[in-house]
Amino acid sequence: MASAEGGQQHPLGIYYKIWILLFVLSGFSYAVDYFEVQGALRWTLVLLFMFLKAGFIVAIFMHVVWERLALALTILGPPSVLLVLIGFMAVEGKYAEEARFTYMGHDRNAVALTPAEIHGGGHGSDEENHE
Amino acid sequence: MSEAITSGGGPEEGVTGLVDDWAADRQAYHVPWGKAMMWIFLVSDTFIFSCFLVGYLNVRLTTTEPWPSQSDIFALSFGGGEPIPLILIAIMTFILITSSGTMALAVNMGYRKEKMKAFWLICATAAFGASFVGMQVFEWSKLILEEGVRPWGNPFGAPQFGSIFFMVTGFHGLHVSAGVIYLLWVAFRVKRGYYDDKGFEIIEIAGLYWHFVDLVWVFIFAFFYLL
Numbered sequence: 001m002a003s004a005e006g007g008q009q010h011p012l013g014i015y016y017k018i019w020i021l022l023f024v025l026s027g028f029s030y031a032v033d034y035f036e037v038q039g040a041l042r043w044t045l046v047l048l049f050m051f052l053k054a055g056f057i058v059a060i061f062m063h064v065v066w067e068r069l070a071l072a073l074t075i076l077g078p079p080s081v082l083l084v085l086i087g088f089m090a091v092e093g094k095y096a097e098e099a100r101f102t103y104m105g106h107d108r109n110a111v112a113l114t115p116a117e118i119h120g121g122g123h124g125s126d127e128e129n130h131e
Numbered sequence: 132m133s134e135a136i137t138s139g140g141g142p143e144e145g146v147t148g149l150v151d152d153w154a155a156d157r158q159a160y161h162v163p164w165g166k167a168m169m170w171i172f173l174v175s176d177t178f179i180f181s182c183f184l185v186g187y188l189n190v191r192l193t194t195t196e197p198w199p200s201q202s203d204i205f206a207l208s209f210g211g212g213e214p215i216p217l218i219l220i221a222i223m224t225f226i227l228i229t230s231s232g233t234m235a236l237a238v239n240m241g242y243r244k245e246k247m248k249a250f251w252l253i254c255a256t257a258a259f260g261a262s263f264v265g266m267q268v269f270e271w272s273k274l275i276l277e278e279g280v281r282p283w284g285n286p287f288g289a290p291q292f293g294s295i296f297f298m299v300t301g302f303h304g305l306h307v308s309a310g311v312i313y314l315l316w317v318a319f320r321v322k323r324g325y326y327d328d329k330g331f332e333i334i335e336i337a338g339l340y341w342h343f344v345d346l347v348w349v350f351i352f353a354f355f356y357l358l
Contacts, residue, residue, distance in 0.1 A: 050349055061234075070149050
Protein backbone atom coordinates (compact mmCIF):
# COMPACT_ATOMS: atom_id res chain seq x y z
CA MET A 1 0.00 0.00 0.00
CA ALA A 2 1.32 3.35 -1.08
CA SER A 3 0.36 5.15 2.13
CA ALA A 4 2.88 3.21 4.20
CA GLU A 5 5.59 5.27 2.51
CA GLY A 6 3.54 8.44 2.77
CA GLY A 7 3.18 8.83 -1.00
CA GLN A 8 -0.09 8.55 -2.85
CA GLN A 9 0.24 7.31 -6.38
CA HIS A 10 -2.81 5.92 -8.11
CA PRO A 11 -3.87 5.22 -11.68
CA LEU A 12 -5.02 8.34 -13.54
CA GLY A 13 -8.28 6.65 -14.54
CA ILE A 14 -9.85 6.98 -11.11
CA TYR A 15 -9.21 10.74 -11.06
CA TYR A 16 -10.89 11.19 -14.43
CA LYS A 17 -13.89 9.11 -13.32
CA ILE A 18 -14.35 11.06 -10.08
CA TRP A 19 -13.83 14.33 -11.94
CA ILE A 20 -16.64 13.51 -14.37
CA LEU A 21 -18.81 12.28 -11.50
CA LEU A 22 -18.35 15.59 -9.66
CA PHE A 23 -19.44 17.49 -12.78
CA VAL A 24 -22.52 15.30 -13.13
CA LEU A 25 -23.46 15.70 -9.45
CA SER A 26 -23.01 19.48 -9.64
CA GLY A 27 -25.20 19.47 -12.73
CA PHE A 28 -27.87 17.57 -10.80
CA SER A 29 -27.64 20.06 -7.91
CA TYR A 30 -28.10 22.94 -10.29
CA ALA A 31 -30.99 21.14 -12.02
CA VAL A 32 -32.80 20.96 -8.68
CA ASP A 33 -32.82 24.75 -8.59
CA TYR A 34 -33.39 25.25 -12.31
CA PHE A 35 -36.50 23.06 -12.36
CA GLU A 36 -37.70 24.64 -9.10
CA VAL A 37 -38.06 21.43 -7.13
CA GLN A 38 -39.44 22.52 -3.74
CA GLY A 39 -40.15 21.18 -0.26
CA ALA A 40 -38.85 17.96 1.21
CA LEU A 41 -37.71 16.62 -2.16
CA ARG A 42 -35.49 19.69 -2.69
CA TRP A 43 -33.84 19.19 0.70
CA THR A 44 -33.35 15.48 0.11
CA LEU A 45 -31.81 15.92 -3.34
CA VAL A 46 -29.59 18.89 -2.48
CA LEU A 47 -28.24 17.19 0.66
CA LEU A 48 -27.77 13.86 -1.14
CA PHE A 49 -25.77 15.43 -3.98
CA MET A 50 -23.82 17.55 -1.48
CA PHE A 51 -22.78 14.57 0.64
CA LEU A 52 -21.87 12.51 -2.42
CA LYS A 53 -19.71 15.33 -3.80
CA ALA A 54 -18.07 16.00 -0.44
CA GLY A 55 -17.50 12.28 0.08
CA PHE A 56 -15.80 11.77 -3.28
CA ILE A 57 -13.59 14.85 -2.85
CA VAL A 58 -12.44 13.77 0.61
CA ALA A 59 -12.13 10.07 -0.20
CA ILE A 60 -10.47 10.16 -3.62
CA PHE A 61 -9.07 13.63 -4.36
CA MET A 62 -7.79 14.06 -0.80
CA HIS A 63 -6.79 10.37 -0.66
CA VAL A 64 -8.41 9.70 2.73
CA VAL A 65 -9.72 6.31 1.58
CA TRP A 66 -6.10 5.22 1.10
CA GLU A 67 -4.77 6.73 4.33
CA ARG A 68 -4.19 4.65 7.44
CA LEU A 69 -7.04 4.53 9.94
CA ALA A 70 -5.11 6.59 12.53
CA LEU A 71 -4.95 9.58 10.18
CA ALA A 72 -8.42 9.09 8.68
CA LEU A 73 -10.02 9.10 12.15
CA THR A 74 -8.05 12.18 13.19
CA ILE A 75 -9.50 13.94 10.17
CA LEU A 76 -13.08 12.68 10.29
CA GLY A 77 -13.60 12.15 14.02
CA PRO A 78 -13.49 15.68 15.52
CA PRO A 79 -15.70 17.30 12.83
CA SER A 80 -18.36 14.60 13.29
CA VAL A 81 -19.00 16.02 16.78
CA LEU A 82 -20.38 19.08 14.98
CA LEU A 83 -23.52 17.08 14.22
CA VAL A 84 -24.46 17.49 17.90
CA LEU A 85 -24.01 21.26 17.65
CA ILE A 86 -26.10 21.36 14.46
CA GLY A 87 -28.83 19.38 16.22
CA PHE A 88 -28.87 21.69 19.25
CA MET A 89 -28.88 24.86 17.16
CA ALA A 90 -31.68 23.56 14.94
CA VAL A 91 -33.90 22.75 17.92
CA GLU A 92 -33.13 26.05 19.62
CA GLY A 93 -33.64 28.03 16.40
CA LYS A 94 -37.01 26.44 15.70
CA TYR A 95 -38.11 27.24 19.25
CA ALA A 96 -37.00 30.89 19.04
CA GLU A 97 -38.74 31.39 15.71
CA GLU A 98 -41.98 29.83 16.94
CA ALA A 99 -41.89 31.97 20.09
CA ARG A 100 -41.49 35.13 18.00
CA PHE A 101 -44.47 34.18 15.83
CA THR A 102 -46.68 33.15 18.74
CA TYR A 103 -45.85 35.69 21.45
CA MET A 104 -44.30 38.65 19.68
CA GLY A 105 -46.76 39.02 16.83
CA HIS A 106 -44.29 38.61 13.98
CA ASP A 107 -45.88 38.05 10.58
CA ARG A 108 -45.96 34.35 9.78
CA ASN A 109 -46.82 34.90 6.10
CA ALA A 110 -44.29 37.59 5.14
CA VAL A 111 -42.90 37.13 1.60
CA ALA A 112 -39.49 38.25 0.40
CA LEU A 113 -39.19 40.63 -2.56
CA THR A 114 -37.34 39.66 -5.75
CA PRO A 115 -34.99 41.96 -7.69
CA ALA A 116 -37.52 42.12 -10.54
CA GLU A 117 -40.19 43.51 -8.21
CA ILE A 118 -37.81 46.07 -6.75
CA HIS A 119 -36.53 47.27 -10.13
CA GLY A 120 -40.10 47.78 -11.29
CA GLY A 121 -41.08 44.77 -13.36
CA GLY A 122 -38.48 44.61 -16.11
CA HIS A 123 -38.23 40.87 -16.47
CA GLY A 124 -41.90 40.11 -15.74
CA SER A 125 -42.27 38.31 -12.47
CA ASP A 126 -45.82 36.95 -12.55
CA GLU A 127 -46.54 36.83 -8.84
CA GLU A 128 -47.48 40.20 -7.32
CA ASN A 129 -47.02 41.01 -3.67
CA HIS A 130 -50.23 41.78 -1.85
CA GLU A 131 -48.86 42.77 1.51
CA MET B 132 9.33 7.36 8.68
CA SER B 133 11.36 4.20 8.43
CA GLU B 134 11.90 3.83 12.18
CA ALA B 135 8.17 3.23 12.56
CA ILE B 136 8.13 0.16 10.36
CA THR B 137 8.15 -2.98 12.49
CA SER B 138 10.58 -5.76 11.85
CA GLY B 139 7.91 -8.08 10.45
CA GLY B 140 7.45 -6.14 7.20
CA GLY B 141 5.08 -3.17 6.91
CA PRO B 142 2.84 -1.85 9.72
CA GLU B 143 -0.50 -3.58 10.45
CA GLU B 144 -3.66 -2.42 8.68
CA GLY B 145 -7.17 -1.69 9.97
CA VAL B 146 -8.16 -1.65 13.63
CA THR B 147 -5.07 -3.60 14.72
CA GLY B 148 -3.02 -0.96 12.91
CA LEU B 149 -4.95 1.81 14.68
CA VAL B 150 -4.24 0.34 18.12
CA ASP B 151 -0.60 -0.26 17.16
CA ASP B 152 -0.15 3.27 15.86
CA TRP B 153 -1.52 4.86 19.02
CA ALA B 154 -0.39 2.38 21.68
CA ALA B 155 3.32 2.28 20.96
CA ASP B 156 5.70 5.05 21.92
CA ARG B 157 6.41 6.11 18.37
CA GLN B 158 5.17 8.12 15.41
CA ALA B 159 1.39 7.94 15.00
CA TYR B 160 1.03 9.19 11.44
CA HIS B 161 2.95 7.44 8.70
CA VAL B 162 2.95 10.44 6.40
CA PRO B 163 5.42 13.27 5.79
CA TRP B 164 5.18 15.78 8.66
CA GLY B 165 4.10 18.53 6.28
CA LYS B 166 1.09 16.51 5.27
CA ALA B 167 0.10 15.77 8.86
CA MET B 168 0.41 19.48 9.69
CA MET B 169 -1.69 20.46 6.68
CA TRP B 170 -4.38 18.01 7.75
CA ILE B 171 -4.41 19.40 11.28
CA PHE B 172 -4.71 22.91 9.89
CA LEU B 173 -7.58 21.80 7.63
CA VAL B 174 -9.42 20.16 10.52
CA SER B 175 -9.17 23.40 12.50
CA ASP B 176 -10.31 25.35 9.44
CA THR B 177 -13.28 22.99 9.20
CA PHE B 178 -14.34 24.21 12.62
CA ILE B 179 -14.12 27.85 11.59
CA PHE B 180 -16.27 27.33 8.52
CA SER B 181 -18.62 25.17 10.59
CA CYS B 182 -19.03 28.01 13.10
CA PHE B 183 -20.09 30.28 10.23
CA LEU B 184 -22.48 27.76 8.71
CA VAL B 185 -24.02 26.73 12.03
CA GLY B 186 -24.40 30.44 12.87
CA TYR B 187 -26.14 30.85 9.52
CA LEU B 188 -28.44 27.91 10.32
CA ASN B 189 -29.41 29.44 13.65
CA VAL B 190 -29.87 32.96 12.30
CA ARG B 191 -31.94 31.80 9.36
CA LEU B 192 -34.17 29.69 11.61
CA THR B 193 -34.72 32.36 14.25
CA THR B 194 -35.39 35.34 11.98
CA THR B 195 -39.08 35.81 11.29
CA GLU B 196 -38.43 38.05 8.32
CA PRO B 197 -38.65 36.26 4.96
CA TRP B 198 -35.37 34.96 3.57
CA PRO B 199 -34.56 36.48 0.16
CA SER B 200 -34.87 34.18 -2.86
CA GLN B 201 -31.29 33.29 -3.81
CA SER B 202 -32.46 31.85 -7.11
CA ASP B 203 -33.71 35.28 -8.27
CA ILE B 204 -30.97 37.38 -6.68
CA PHE B 205 -28.14 35.42 -8.28
CA ALA B 206 -29.84 35.18 -11.65
CA LEU B 207 -28.07 36.64 -14.66
CA SER B 208 -29.34 37.48 -18.12
CA PHE B 209 -27.19 37.24 -21.23
CA GLY B 210 -27.78 39.56 -24.19
CA GLY B 211 -30.94 41.01 -22.68
CA GLY B 212 -32.75 37.67 -22.49
CA GLU B 213 -34.68 36.19 -19.60
CA PRO B 214 -32.49 35.92 -16.47
CA ILE B 215 -31.23 32.38 -15.87
CA PRO B 216 -31.54 31.53 -12.16
CA LEU B 217 -28.34 31.05 -10.17
CA ILE B 218 -26.28 30.74 -13.36
CA LEU B 219 -23.24 32.68 -12.12
CA ILE B 220 -22.97 30.46 -9.04
CA ALA B 221 -23.31 27.35 -11.19
CA ILE B 222 -20.45 28.53 -13.42
CA MET B 223 -18.32 29.28 -10.33
CA THR B 224 -19.06 25.79 -9.01
CA PHE B 225 -17.99 24.18 -12.28
CA ILE B 226 -14.82 26.29 -12.40
CA LEU B 227 -13.85 25.20 -8.90
CA ILE B 228 -14.47 21.53 -9.72
CA THR B 229 -12.42 21.88 -12.90
CA SER B 230 -9.58 23.33 -10.83
CA SER B 231 -9.88 20.48 -8.35
CA GLY B 232 -9.46 18.01 -11.21
CA THR B 233 -6.37 19.74 -12.62
CA MET B 234 -4.92 19.82 -9.09
CA ALA B 235 -5.51 16.08 -8.64
CA LEU B 236 -3.70 15.48 -11.94
CA ALA B 237 -0.85 17.76 -10.85
CA VAL B 238 -0.38 15.70 -7.66
CA ASN B 239 -0.28 12.56 -9.77
CA MET B 240 2.24 14.03 -12.23
CA GLY B 241 4.39 15.16 -9.32
CA TYR B 242 4.65 11.59 -8.01
CA ARG B 243 5.50 10.45 -11.55
CA LYS B 244 8.33 13.04 -11.47
CA GLU B 245 6.89 14.71 -14.58
CA LYS B 246 7.93 18.11 -13.33
CA MET B 247 6.84 20.33 -16.20
CA LYS B 248 3.43 18.70 -16.54
CA ALA B 249 2.90 19.19 -12.80
CA PHE B 250 4.02 22.82 -13.13
CA TRP B 251 1.54 23.61 -15.91
CA LEU B 252 -1.30 21.77 -14.18
CA ILE B 253 -0.72 23.73 -10.95
CA CYS B 254 -0.63 26.95 -12.98
CA ALA B 255 -3.94 25.97 -14.62
CA THR B 256 -5.40 25.31 -11.18
CA ALA B 257 -4.26 28.73 -9.98
CA ALA B 258 -5.70 30.36 -13.11
CA PHE B 259 -9.08 28.73 -12.51
CA GLY B 260 -8.90 29.86 -8.90
CA ALA B 261 -8.13 33.42 -9.95
CA SER B 262 -11.07 33.44 -12.36
CA PHE B 263 -13.29 32.17 -9.54
CA VAL B 264 -12.22 35.12 -7.38
CA GLY B 265 -12.80 37.42 -10.35
CA MET B 266 -16.37 36.19 -10.71
CA GLN B 267 -16.86 36.61 -6.99
CA VAL B 268 -15.74 40.23 -7.27
CA PHE B 269 -18.30 40.67 -10.06
CA GLU B 270 -20.99 39.04 -7.90
CA TRP B 271 -20.16 41.20 -4.87
CA SER B 272 -20.08 44.45 -6.82
CA LYS B 273 -23.40 43.62 -8.52
CA LEU B 274 -24.99 42.90 -5.14
CA ILE B 275 -23.52 45.96 -3.44
CA LEU B 276 -23.88 48.53 -6.22
CA GLU B 277 -26.97 47.40 -8.16
CA GLU B 278 -29.06 45.63 -5.55
CA GLY B 279 -28.01 47.64 -2.50
CA VAL B 280 -27.22 44.64 -0.32
CA ARG B 281 -25.33 45.61 2.85
CA PRO B 282 -24.15 43.56 5.83
CA TRP B 283 -26.87 45.26 7.90
CA GLY B 284 -29.74 45.18 5.44
CA ASN B 285 -31.07 44.66 1.94
CA PRO B 286 -34.21 45.52 -0.03
CA PHE B 287 -35.42 41.92 -0.35
CA GLY B 288 -36.09 40.63 3.16
CA ALA B 289 -34.16 39.43 6.21
CA PRO B 290 -31.17 41.74 6.86
CA GLN B 291 -29.17 38.72 8.05
CA PHE B 292 -28.91 37.65 4.41
CA GLY B 293 -26.24 40.28 3.75
CA SER B 294 -24.23 39.59 6.90
CA ILE B 295 -24.09 35.86 6.22
CA PHE B 296 -23.42 36.33 2.53
CA PHE B 297 -20.47 38.69 2.94
CA MET B 298 -18.98 36.78 5.86
CA VAL B 299 -19.19 33.27 4.43
CA THR B 300 -18.37 33.96 0.77
CA GLY B 301 -15.79 36.56 1.82
CA PHE B 302 -13.96 34.12 4.06
CA HIS B 303 -14.12 31.47 1.36
CA GLY B 304 -12.88 33.91 -1.29
CA LEU B 305 -10.00 34.80 1.01
CA HIS B 306 -9.10 31.11 1.13
CA VAL B 307 -9.21 30.87 -2.66
CA SER B 308 -7.02 33.96 -3.04
CA ALA B 309 -4.50 32.64 -0.52
CA GLY B 310 -4.62 29.30 -2.33
CA VAL B 311 -3.79 30.90 -5.68
CA ILE B 312 -0.70 32.57 -4.19
CA TYR B 313 0.33 29.35 -2.41
CA LEU B 314 -0.09 27.29 -5.59
CA LEU B 315 1.93 29.69 -7.72
CA TRP B 316 4.69 29.68 -5.12
CA VAL B 317 4.76 25.87 -5.10
CA ALA B 318 4.55 25.74 -8.91
CA PHE B 319 7.62 27.90 -9.44
CA ARG B 320 9.63 26.02 -6.84
CA VAL B 321 8.70 22.78 -8.62
CA LYS B 322 9.81 24.28 -11.93
CA ARG B 323 13.11 25.51 -10.52
CA GLY B 324 13.89 22.00 -9.30
CA TYR B 325 13.69 22.79 -5.59
CA TYR B 326 11.94 19.47 -4.88
CA ASP B 327 13.95 17.26 -7.23
CA ASP B 328 15.83 15.68 -4.32
CA LYS B 329 13.29 16.24 -1.56
CA GLY B 330 10.38 14.56 -3.34
CA PHE B 331 7.11 15.98 -4.60
CA GLU B 332 4.89 15.46 -1.52
CA ILE B 333 4.56 19.26 -1.43
CA ILE B 334 2.24 19.13 -4.44
CA GLU B 335 -0.04 16.71 -2.60
CA ILE B 336 0.03 18.95 0.49
CA ALA B 337 -0.87 22.03 -1.55
CA GLY B 338 -3.48 19.88 -3.29
CA LEU B 339 -5.08 19.00 0.06
CA TYR B 340 -5.54 22.69 0.76
CA TRP B 341 -7.00 23.31 -2.67
CA HIS B 342 -9.43 20.37 -2.49
CA PHE B 343 -10.50 21.62 0.94
CA VAL B 344 -11.40 25.00 -0.57
CA ASP B 345 -13.49 23.16 -3.17
CA LEU B 346 -15.03 21.04 -0.42
CA VAL B 347 -16.11 24.10 1.56
CA TRP B 348 -17.68 25.51 -1.59
CA VAL B 349 -19.75 22.31 -1.96
CA PHE B 350 -21.33 23.07 1.43
CA ILE B 351 -21.75 26.79 0.77
CA PHE B 352 -23.33 26.04 -2.61
CA ALA B 353 -25.83 23.66 -1.02
CA PHE B 354 -26.69 25.54 2.16
CA PHE B 355 -26.43 29.15 1.11
CA TYR B 356 -27.44 29.12 -2.55
CA LEU B 357 -29.68 26.07 -3.02
CA LEU B 358 -31.59 25.65 0.24
